[in-house]
Amino acid sequence: MIVLGYNGFGRSAEIFGRLFRATGIDRHLLYGHDSSAALVIDGELVAAVEEERLNREKKTSSFPVNAMRWCLESAGISFDDVDKFAFAWQFSQDVVNKMITEITEDRAATVEQKFARLERLAETHAAMFSEAATEADFLQHTGHRLDPEKLVRVPHHIAHLMTGYHLSGGGDAAFLVSDGRAEWLSSIMGEVRDGEVKVFDDMTIDSRHSLAMLFSVVTRYLGFVPNNDEYKVMGLAGYGAPPEPNPFLEHVVEMCPDGTYKIPYPANAVPAYYDLFDRVFGGDAECREEFDYRVRVASAAQHMLETVTAGQMRTLETRSDLPRVIFEGGLALNCVNNSKLLERSRFTGMDVSFGASDVGVAIGAALFTGGQAGTPPRTGTSPYLGPSYDGQEIHAALQQYADQVVWRELDPADVPREAAHLMRERCVIGWFQGRMEYGPRALGNRSILANPKFPDIKDIINERIKHREQFRPFAPVVLEHRAPEVFELGKKTSSPYMTFVVPVRPEYQEKIQGACHVDATSRIQTVTEQSNPLLAELLREFTELTGIPCLINTSFNVAGEPIVCSPADALSCFLKTEMDHLFLGNFLVSRI
Ligand SMILES: [Fe+2]
Known part of the structure; x- marks a missing residue:
């Protein structure tokens, strides 16, 4: 099959x-x-x-x-x-009928507006649905x-x-799925038992009350790209405490006792919400440029998101007696929220996949x-599912850039050692190995790596390499068995996909400054010999040389571009930045 x-x-x-x-x-x-x-x-x-x-x-x-x-x-x-x-x-017919009904029953719309919306829906249906x-x-x-x-x-x-x-890995679990908008709904919850999915229908949230869409409007309000930059709002939130009471919970979201919620989402959502946010936060277009104002709104938005999903989780943990919960959908990319949801619930385990969005x-x-169709899935958990390139293909790409770079082919066994040696200093390297990882996070095969001990390494990577905002944090990659020594893992024993954020232990906050956010947390990736042998070897070599048990791991791209896929993509990206060296498979590449 x-x-x-x-x-x-x-x-x-x-x-x-x-x-x-x-x-x-x-x-x-x-x-x-x-x-x-x-x-x-x-x-x-x-x-x-x-x-x-x-x-x-x-x-x-x-x-x-x-x-x-x-x-x-x-x-x-x-x-x-x-x-x-x-x-x-x-x-389905049912979904499209609901879309039609939403329009015809909108009391705020004029007849002309309804016809116009129905015409747009008809065209979209014919072209896409x-x-x-x-x-x-x-x-x-x-x-x-x-x-x-x-x-x-x-x-x-x-x-x-x-x-x-x-x-x-399959197995019985409760679940919460939440995203901006599926066909009609924005959130569902329920259980999977013996492979059978049971949705708690009374807990579904339709897209007219989408929490993720509200968070996207806040993202836009703060000058970022909605449905893309929500993680920047999450990052900004770490710079301050949310205001009390939270204006979003006072004036925008209505939380219901059963764990559902209501979020008005008018047809003219953007101007309506901009006016409302300006009013309740005391801002204007100029304020939205100020860091402190942005932090206040971002921390309130993050707190709102955490509070609303915690309400859903409280219902889920009473409706299901299963010990594990799966959280998926775009909202599950909010890794700060994921950790809080798990730690504050009765669930003993939570999984968020590398393909959650x-x-x-x-x-x-x-x-x-x-x-x-009768072929039960054989569960596997590797995110390394994409293209890989052999030495010949890499060499051919290098030849294309022969006027801009020099290279040296290493014995495969020497690759992690050479990289570890280089990163004893303020050396930022591109790391391109094996099959490309799947999902929004670089998980060590298309990564930029650096030593987290240097206080200024974050600024160097943000400004000279990634060309992105200064406030953005970097994440550490750590050997799974060393992780408990450096981080407070709570209920987690591993976090292989960077979908959870944990506190850095006080004794390591100075030692790994470059991978520690302003609120002393890190979005960790744990690695084992089985999950990524080469990266595990690099971490072992680096730790032995420096005594530092983790590396900064950020995606191999510059702001606005996808993560690199091919050796030519990697070389092009390398040359656009001030990265010091590039490991392309077994080739150590430097600029001329
Ligand atoms: Fe989705």
Whole structure:
């Protein structure tokens, strides 16, 4: 059984740009962002890649034709060999009827406004939501005519859930899924028992009350890109305590005793919310540029998000007696919240996958569809699912840049030792090894690494290498067995995907200043010999040389660009920055 999962629409950017003004700063407010493909063969996830890594357009919503082709080529098969195509969206009749009803029953809208909205919905349905649109999209981009019998449309939240469920090893678990907007809903919760999904229907939140969308409006209000820069708001929040009482909880969100919530989201949400935020925080357009004001709003928004999801979690822990919870959806990228949710709940374990946001739904859709067709998923947890390049391919790329770089081929056994030696000093290295990792975090195969002991290393990487805001923190990678010595892990024993934030122990806060946020926390990645042998070896060598048990690990890209995929991408990025050296497989590369 061969299943190809995917997410992405050929016309989303055009339709949402033209009909819903998803352009400029709002360009990511559309369906199908983070398009991707994933290949499952006989229950095993064998390949997956995000389209942005191949078409080099960050967070692209394009039809994932390059991702699909790479997945199939990597397995030596073609479109004709695929048994099922699993699309991570299901715009059923029921969903579309709800969209229509939402418009016709909007008491605040005039008849003319309702007709205009219905016309936009009709065009979007014809271009994106309908089965005919899905089939036309597929044919146009791949040249392959889909057999309707082979197409499975998986509800978006079920795809999210299945990503988290299978990548965490399966097994019974309670779950919370929360994102900006699926087809109609923005949050569901329930349980998976013996592989059966049970959704607590009375706890679902529809997209008219989306917590993630509200957080996106705050992101925009603070001058960042909504549905992209929410982690910057989370980072800013660390610089201050939330105001009391919290204006968001006083004036915007209504929390209900049962754990649900109501968030008014008017048709003109942006100007309406800007006015409201200005009023309740005492700000204006000028204030929004001031660091202290931004911190106050960001910390209130973060506190609001934590409070609302904690309300959901309290209900979930009373409705389910299972010890473990899965949290997926775009909101689960808020790693500060994840740790607090776990520590403050009765759950003993929480899993958030490396594909928690929309990047992951292609994987979940494929694994779910394979399972439905009688091939139970064989669970694996490796995020290293993308392209890799051999020495010949790397050498060919180096030749292309021969006028700008010099290189030396190392014995493979010497690679971690050389890198560790270089990083004894303020040396920032590019680290490009093996198969590319999947998801928004670089997990040690397409990474920029540095020694966290230097107080100014954060500024060096932010300004001279990543070209990004000064307030942004960096995360450490640490050997799993050393992690408890450096960090207060709470209920966690590992955090392999950088989806949790933990306090740094006081005795290490000075020693790893470059990887310690202003509030003395770190978004850690734990590594084992099994999960990433080369990175584990590098950490062992580095620790032995310096006594420092972790490295700064940040993604191998510059602000606004996707993480590098190929050796040529890595060389191009290396030359745009002031990175000191680049390890491309076994080649040590330096600029001329
Ligand atoms: Fe989603």
